Amino acid sequence: MTSALLIVFAFVLGAVIGSFLNVVIYRVPARKSVVYPPSSCPSCGHRLGPAELVPIVSWALQRGRCKHCGASVSARYPAVEALTGLLFALAAWLRPEFPELLLIWAFIAILVALSFIDIDTYTVPDGINFGGLFLGLGAAALLAFPQPFGQALDAALICAGVIALIGSYGSLVVRRFRDGKREYPVGLHTLHLAAMVGAWFGPAAGLVAGFLNWALNARTKRVWALPDGLTLGLAALGPVVAYLVPAWPFDGLHGLFIAAGGLALTGGLYWAFQPEPEDDPDEVVVMGFGDVKLAGLLGAWLGVGPFLVGLMVAVVAGAVIGLALRERKVPFVPYLALGGLVAFFFGQDLIGWYLGYLGVGP
Numbered sequence: 001m002t003s004a005l006l007i008v009f010a011f012v013l014g015a016v017i018g019s020f021l022n023v024v025i026y027r028v029p030a031r032k033s034v035v036y037p038p039s040s041c042p043s044c045g046h047r048l049g050p051a052e053l054v055p056i057v058s059w060a061l062q063r064g065r066c067k068h069c070g071a072s073v074s075a076r077y078p079a080v081e082a083l084t085g086l087l088f089a090l091a092a093w094l095r096p097e098f099p100e101l102l103l104i105w106a107f108i109a110i111l112v113a114l115s116f117i118d119i120d121t122y123t124v125p126d127g128i129n130f131g132g133l134f135l136g137l138g139a140a141a142l143l144a145f146p147q148p149f150g151q152a153l154d155a156a157l158i159c160a161g162v163i164a165l166i167g168s169y170g171s172l173v174v175r176r177f178r179d180g181k182r183e184y185p186v187g188l189h190t191l192h193l194a195a196m197v198g199a200w201f202g203p204a205a206g207l208v209a210g211f212l213n214w215a216l217n218a219r220t221k222r223v224w225a226l227p228d229g230l231t232l233g234l235a236a237l238g239p240v241v242a243y244l245v246p247a248w249p250f251d252g253l254h255g256l257f258i259a260a261g262g263l264a265l266t267g268g269l270y271w272a273f274q275p276e277p278e279d280d281p282d283e284v285v286v287m288g289f290g291d292v293k294l295a296g297l298l299g300a301w302l303g304v305g306p307f308l309v310g311l312m313v314a315v316v317a318g319a320v321i322g323l324a325l326r327e328r329k330v331p332f333v334p335y336l337a338l339g340g341l342v343a344f345f346f347g348q349d350l351i352g353w354y355l356g357y358l359g360v361g362p
């Protein structure tokens with residue numbers, strides 16, 4: 001296939017996938033099947049025929065209205081189809097190799113679905129999020145793409161750990177050092193303990209401490225926890241000591257982030273399989289953190305350096321666009337997804353350009 005033909009094909013395929021993503025975005029948060037029943041008009045229930053299901057084109061020909069009842073159809077449907085088509089075409093233009101391109105298309109589809117679900121519901125569905133994480137790790141194991149497996153796993157844990165700890169230190173300051181809610185059998189206290197031990201004695205020790213604490217809680221049916229101020233304070237001190245004492249045998253920052261990320265992702269996976277709390281608002285699980293799990297997904301696909309570039313893009317874009325829209329509650333996933341895609345395609349170039357700008361690059 002010539003590259004021009006491939007790009008056109010990618011756009012059409014992306015638009016068709018985008019049409020399916022519209023169904024996913026609407027039905028997954030509502031816990032409905034994405035394959036049955038077939039699409040129908042939400043106003044009159046009229047089942048859509050093949051002529052009404054052509055991505056972008058049907059909406060344009062029907063001037064954004066249902067053919068049956070005339071109810072207006074949101075412009076977001078063709079917009080999601082066009083966006084997915086353009087991103088698929090961009091990927092085909094920049095990275096035309098197979099089977100890598102198929103994986104990149106899957107990565108794009110996952111990010112588009114997660115972004116619009118977050119815009120609609122301020123939630124990040126675990127099925128899609130962990131699906132993307134395990135797809136990235138699986139591809140790394142089989143194809144050494146997007147990166148070798150060891151690197152992908154390391155980066156997934158570190159990136160999840162970075163975002164989890166930004167949240168923890170942030171809420172510690174906001175709550176003025178008051179202790180957080182104790183979650184059984186695994187929650188932020190366990191994560192902070194793992195981070196503290198990891199920061200002093202390396203990632204393996206941190207992970208073991210976290211899982212032992214989790215097991216102890218489950219075994220004794222109560223939460224054994226140190227105050228957040230103590231664990232997070234000592235966790236911050238570990239890397240400083242490791243830096244100041246040259247003979248110190250552990251890399252403090254590596255241990256801190258790996259242990260925190262390991263507990264964040266395994267704890268998140270545990271909570272993903274728990275039934276949702278019915279009516280008691282106090283039962284709502286704090287450890288739902290969608291941003292942290294998305295950071296794990298992005299880490300597996302991008303690596304640590306490009307992830308940090310993407311995070312910077314996300315923070316800047318979120319601040320600028322959030323201010324422009326004057327929104328109070330800003331969904332962060334779309335910005336993280338945008339930053340992630342920019343970093344996936346251009347991260348290494350941006351890092352090289354920035355290091356060159358600082359005068360320290362190659």
Ligand SMILES: [Zn+2]
Pocket residue numbers: 041042043044045046066067068069070071
């Ligand atoms: Zn209708």
